[in-house]
Amino acid sequence: MSDRQYQRIETPTDLIARLREMLGDRLSTAAAVLEQHGKDESWHASSPPDAVVFATSTEEVAEVVKLCAAQNVPIVPFGTGSSLEGHVAALRGGICIDLSRMDAILEVHNEDLDCRVQAGVTREQLNDHLRDTGLFFPIDPGANASIGGMTATRASGTNAVRYGTMRENVLNLTVVTPDGKIIKTANRARKSSAGYDLTRLFVGSEGTLGVITEIGLKLYGIPEAMSAAVCVFPSVDAAVDTVILTIQAGIPVARIEFLDEMQIRAINNYSKTDHKEAPTLFFEFHGTDAGVKEQAEFVQSVAEEFGAEEFQWATRQEDRNKLWAARHKAYYASLQLEPGKAGMPTDVCVPISKLAEAIRETRADCDASPLTCTIVGHVGDGNFHTLILLDPNDAGQMAEAKRLHDRMVERALKLGGTCTGEHGIGYGKLDFMEAEHGPDTIALMRSIKSAIDPKGLMNPGKLIPGL
Amino acid sequence: MSDRQYQRIETPTDLIARLREMLGDRLSTAAAVLEQHGKDESWHASSPPDAVVFATSTEEVAEVVKLCAAQNVPIVPFGTGSSLEGHVAALRGGICIDLSRMDAILEVHNEDLDCRVQAGVTREQLNDHLRDTGLFFPIDPGANASIGGMTATRASGTNAVRYGTMRENVLNLTVVTPDGKIIKTANRARKSSAGYDLTRLFVGSEGTLGVITEIGLKLYGIPEAMSAAVCVFPSVDAAVDTVILTIQAGIPVARIEFLDEMQIRAINNYSKTDHKEAPTLFFEFHGTDAGVKEQAEFVQSVAEEFGAEEFQWATRQEDRNKLWAARHKAYYASLQLEPGKAGMPTDVCVPISKLAEAIRETRADCDASPLTCTIVGHVGDGNFHTLILLDPNDAGQMAEAKRLHDRMVERALKLGGTCTGEHGIGYGKLDFMEAEHGPDTIALMRSIKSAIDPKGLMNPGKLIPGL
Numbered sequence: 001m002s003d004r005q006y007q008r009i010e011t012p013t014d015l016i017a018r019l020r021e022m023l024g025d026r027l028s029t030a031a032a033v034l035e036q037h038g039k040d041e042s043w044h045a046s047s048p049p050d051a052v053v054f055a056t057s058t059e060e061v062a063e064v065v066k067l068c069a070a071q072n073v074p075i076v077p078f079g080t081g082s083s084l085e086g087h088v089a090a091l092r093g094g095i096c097i098d099l100s101r102m103d104a105i106l107e108v109h110n111e112d113l114d115c116r117v118q119a120g121v122t123r124e125q126l127n128d129h130l131r132d133t134g135l136f137f138p139i140d141p142g143a144n145a146s147i148g149g150m151t152a153t154r155a156s157g158t159n160a161v162r163y164g165t166m167r168e169n170v171l172n173l174t175v176v177t178p179d180g181k182i183i184k185t186a187n188r189a190r191k192s193s194a195g196y197d198l199t200r201l202f203v204g205s206e207g208t209l210g211v212i213t214e215i216g217l218k219l220y221g222i223p224e225a226m227s228a229a230v231c232v233f234p235s236v237d238a239a240v241d242t243v244i245l246t247i248q249a250g251i252p253v254a255r256i257e258f259l260d261e262m263q264i265r266a267i268n269n270y271s272k273t274d275h276k277e278a279p280t281l282f283f284e285f286h287g288t289d290a291g292v293k294e295q296a297e298f299v300q301s302v303a304e305e306f307g308a309e310e311f312q313w314a315t316r317q318e319d320r321n322k323l324w325a326a327r328h329k330a331y332y333a334s335l336q337l338e339p340g341k342a343g344m345p346t347d348v349c350v351p352i353s354k355l356a357e358a359i360r361e362t363r364a365d366c367d368a369s370p371l372t373c374t375i376v377g378h379v380g381d382g383n384f385h386t387l388i389l390l391d392p393n394d395a396g397q398m399a400e401a402k403r404l405h406d407r408m409v410e411r412a413l414k415l416g417g418t419c420t421g422e423h424g425i426g427y428g429k430l431d432f433m434e435a436e437h438g439p440d441t442i443a444l445m446r447s448i449k450s451a452i453d454p455k456g457l458m459n460p461g462k463l464i465p466g467l
Numbered sequence: 468m469s470d471r472q473y474q475r476i477e478t479p480t481d482l483i484a485r486l487r488e489m490l491g492d493r494l495s496t497a498a499a500v501l502e503q504h505g506k507d508e509s510w511h512a513s514s515p516p517d518a519v520v521f522a523t524s525t526e527e528v529a530e531v532v533k534l535c536a537a538q539n540v541p542i543v544p545f546g547t548g549s550s551l552e553g554h555v556a557a558l559r560g561g562i563c564i565d566l567s568r569m570d571a572i573l574e575v576h577n578e579d580l581d582c583r584v585q586a587g588v589t590r591e592q593l594n595d596h597l598r599d600t601g602l603f604f605p606i607d608p609g610a611n612a613s614i615g616g617m618t619a620t621r622a623s624g625t626n627a628v629r630y631g632t633m634r635e636n637v638l639n640l641t642v643v644t645p646d647g648k649i650i651k652t653a654n655r656a657r658k659s660s661a662g663y664d665l666t667r668l669f670v671g672s673e674g675t676l677g678v679i680t681e682i683g684l685k686l687y688g689i690p691e692a693m694s695a696a697v698c699v700f701p702s703v704d705a706a707v708d709t710v711i712l713t714i715q716a717g718i719p720v721a722r723i724e725f726l727d728e729m730q731i732r733a734i735n736n737y738s739k740t741d742h743k744e745a746p747t748l749f750f751e752f753h754g755t756d757a758g759v760k761e762q763a764e765f766v767q768s769v770a771e772e773f774g775a776e777e778f779q780w781a782t783r784q785e786d787r788n789k790l791w792a793a794r795h796k797a798y799y800a801s802l803q804l805e806p807g808k809a810g811m812p813t814d815v816c817v818p819i820s821k822l823a824e825a826i827r828e829t830r831a832d833c834d835a836s837p838l839t840c841t842i843v844g845h846v847g848d849g850n851f852h853t854l855i856l857l858d859p860n861d862a863g864q865m866a867e868a869k870r871l872h873d874r875m876v877e878r879a880l881k882l883g884g885t886c887t888g889e890h891g892i893g894y895g896k897l898d899f900m901e902a903e904h905g906p907d908t909i910a911l912m913r914s915i916k917s918a919i920d921p922k923g924l925m926n927p928g929k930l931i932p933g934l
Contacts (some may be wrong), residue, residue, distance in 0.1 A: 041507070069930055075870060094753060094869060109818065109820060110715070111711055111715065111818075111819065112818040112819050112820050113714065113715060114818070148824035153660055154658075154659075154660040154664070155660075156658055160658060164635075165658050165665070167658070167664065168631075177907070177911065179909045182907070183905065183907045183908045183911060184904075184905065184908060185908065187880075187883050187884060187885055187903070188818045188883040188884070189816040189818065189850075189879075189883070189885040189888065190816065190818075190819070190848045190849055190850075190886045191621075191623055191632050191634070191816055191847060191848050191850060191885075191888050191889065192621075192816060192885035192887065192888060193621040193622075193885075193887045193888065193889050193890060193891040194673055194886055194887050194891075194892060194896070194899075194900065194903055194904070194931055195671070195887050195892060195904065195909075195912055195931070196668060196671065196672060196916075196930075197621070197634065197664075197667045197668060197670065197671055198908065198911065198912065200634070200664045200667030200668070201663060201664060201667070201915075203664065203667055204662070204663065204664055205663060206708050220717060221715055221716055221717040223717065240516055244578055248577070248578065248580060248688055249688055250687060250688040252719065271660075287758075288477045288761055288765075289760050290757055290758075290761050291754075291757075291761060293759060294755055298755075309508060328642065349656040349657065349658055349659060350656060351576065351578075351579040351581070351655045351656065351657075352578065352579050352657070353576060353578035353579045380654060381657045381658050382657055383656075383657075383658060412656075413654075416654050416655040416656070417654060417655070417656045418653075418654055418656040418658075418659035418660075418661050419661055420659065420660045420661050421658050421659060421660065422654065422658065422660050423660060424660040425660070425661060425662060429661070432661075433661065433662060436654070436661055437651075437661070437662065438650065438651065438687075440644070440648045440649070440650045441650045441651060441652065441665065442662075444644065444650060444665065445662055445663045445665065445917065447918045447919060448663060448668075448915060448918055448919070449663075450918065451914045451915055451917065451918030452911065452914060452915070458531060462768060463662055463663075464662070
């Protein structure tokens with residue numbers, strides 16, 4: 001984790017005046033607005049911009065970018081602020097472009113299973129809109145994030161094991177480049193071999209290459225049948241071995257979520273449930289009636305082979321919703337284990353064969369630490385998180401949390417994994433980029449950044465160390 | 468299609484002498500070898516390199532690239548030469564790096580469903596190697612292409628509707644960059660948000676950004692059950708409407724291939740089959756016994772709704788192999804319709820809702836032309852090809868074929884599609900890049916190319932117009 005100091009560049013007052021003239025009350029310099037826009041949902045301190053503009057069109061974003069570029073003023077795109085690695089911090093000051101008012105769902109193509117939305121549309125808004133079409137958009141990071149933000153951080157969530165991440169589900173993008181041009185990265189064809197994959201270059205670029213203003217997305221038919229289950233295991237290994245065998249057998253399970261003993265305790269306290277406090281898997285199956293039944297039977301027999309103690313089914317939508325509500329509240333439930341403390345989330349992803357080892361050793365680290373930690377994981381992908389509870393004003397606790405965090409990342413890298421499965425780099429994980437990729441790969445990323453954003457104005461201080 | 472003239476750069480004799488010293492008889496300047504390496508399987512004329520080196524390791528490729536870069540000599544990577552848009556033509560001369568001897572399967576991780584191979588491994592070789600593991604690699608362009616070449620052109624094939632293209636199935640790459648450095652684009656985690664998606668940038672880069680030497684790939688468990696069927700329709704629209712409804716219902720069909728009346732006639736002649744000469748779909752279903760049965764029943768009922776005339780099943784492997792062998796021989800079968808003629812393949816991809824219109828109008832163009840054309844399509848993705856039969860020495864026929872080809876591309880672009888679903892740009896489709904992407908998007912691609920390959924030595928004249 002980075003404690004670098006950044007030199008702020010003072011935004012010329014005439015630029016702010018010019019923007020105010022253009023945008024009226026859609027520009028704000030109110031202290032509370034700046035403070036809120038300089039901070040995401042993580043423990044990273046706020047680094048406020050000098051002004052926030054609330055854009056309403058791609059053309060307006062392009063105009064703002066041009067004006068900023070002309071005066072070498074940094075630009076930070078902002079969706080809902082639900083990132084976790086300080087992505088929206090205006091480390092060098094400048095203008096924050098808030099895209100939340102660009103919340104139009106522009107096109108839904110039922111026959112093609114795709115849609116086109118503005119960057120400020122949230123995932124819940126999109127799914128509400130789609131309700132009557134029989135289609136849905138599966139990617140579900142914990143927060144009700146904006147589609148633009150999810151694209152910029154290459155987000156995923158609980159459904160990724162079946163439906164992929166934002167990498168697999170973005171069809172094309174409209175982007176305002178650092179010189180204020182408006183480009184489209186691709187068309188609506190499902191596949192294309194026509195040139196460099198600019199779509200994938202911008203997915204996960206964290207605002208460092210341009211401002212994503214419109215997103216074409218793949219959609220899916222709502223499955224005929226869904227069923228969910230909770231299953232308790234005698235050990236982490238038994239749970240993870242069940243996951244491995246399920247994935248290896250090609251069972252198209254929609255969700256496999258791991259929750260450790262401490263996380264179950266937190267959920268029981270918070271959601272007034274009575275799950276047994278033991279390593280647990282939450283499953284969800286999508287398909288036809290017969291298909292779902294078959295998947296469930298297969299997984300159940302595998303789980304039993306590994307000593308699973310009980311299998312509680314939820315086939316009614318009401319029961320499923322209750323189950324997943326408890327899972328989605330895991331973060332808040334964990335915080336309530338020690339009210340008043342903050343949480344430092346971690347996010348590693350390893351090859352699935354290394355997952356039991358990674359989780360087991362992480363749990364041992366946590367047990368040996370004075371800090372309380374819960375573990376949850378999107379284990380079908382090899383991705384898991386701890387939430388480390390701490391008092392951010394206690395330097396000793398911060399140091400201990402960072403030690404636990406760093407050990408997790410180092411272990412993940414040693415096992416062939418990554419320092420971030422879905423949260424991104426922001427500036428919180430800059431220090432791990434070189435360890436993960438090596439200096440020559442970082443140099444290549446830097447050369448791409450410099451080619452597209454030669455002035456280094458787009459979300460400076462993020463994603464690439466030393467920029 | 469491009470008829471540009473390229474200025475060849477003479478390769479210094481001392482470079483060839485130095486390479487010969489290093490590689491011995493793994494360097495060739497024999498006319499036949501040069502001629503063969505300057506040409507792919509398409510109608511594009513050979514543009515031979517000045518020497519061919521047969522590399523055996525990533526380090527050796529790096530050494531060759533460094534020596535070429537030091538003397539500003541162009542480099543063309545070569546796999547099996549089965550590309551279709553002139554990708555391997557040494558338009559400016561230089562050194563061809565043949566990777567076919569880098570054919571080691573380096574790692575297979577059964578538990579993680581992934582493997583790592585050298586670039587010269589072919590898809591058939593990989594699947595032969597995997598046979599006893601219960602795993603397989605699904606991407607199947609017509610030819611027995613190399614994995615390196617398939618990566619470089621973002622290839623796909625008949626299984627893409629279920630398993631994705633090379634874009635979705637490459638986990639990571641080892642690449643020799645234009646300055647001779649060896650980089651790795653990512654690790655073995657299934658997902659990551661750690662920085663720019665360099666893997667996807669190199670997938671489809673056609674050798675213009677570096678030489679791909681090793682590829683990490685996703686693998687899949689061989690399904691418990693497979694079944695295939697042939698179904699005849701009263702019209703193109705009826706066949707395509709069946710496809711749309713199947714995809715929209717989320718049926719995880721493994722293959723849906725369209726073959727038009729003329730293509731069926733060609734196959735019947737060539738493979739001594741007796742399929743009815745009418746618009747036809749070939750299906751394949753993968754899953755459990757019950758799942759395959761259920762998928763098949765659903766598709767059959769949809770097809771019957773659209774007036775399908777008969778449904779012939781092939782559940783025994785022997786019958787399935789026969790069916791798909793006929794499909795895979797479609798190219799050669801078409802050529803035999805008019806022995807002695809060459810074939811110009813086309814390759815567009817449109818949103819699936821536009822597919823019937825695109826195929827119907829293409830068929831009408833073909834019927835109105837004096838040239839014979841067959842149509843096949845990976846229609847689950849909206850991707851289809853015509854093969855236009857012609858005498859390449861007859862200028863009138865060439866002009867007519869190009870006219871048909873250009874109309875297909877223009878129609879695809881107008882319908883929101885792409886000029887190439889899976890064959891790539893090479894230099895054969897350079898002229899459509901700007902029409903598809905617009906000048907600002909092309910400028911962005913060009914700036915990435917210039918940043919990574921500032922001397923413009925990597926496969927010059929390909930993918931980006933004007934380079």
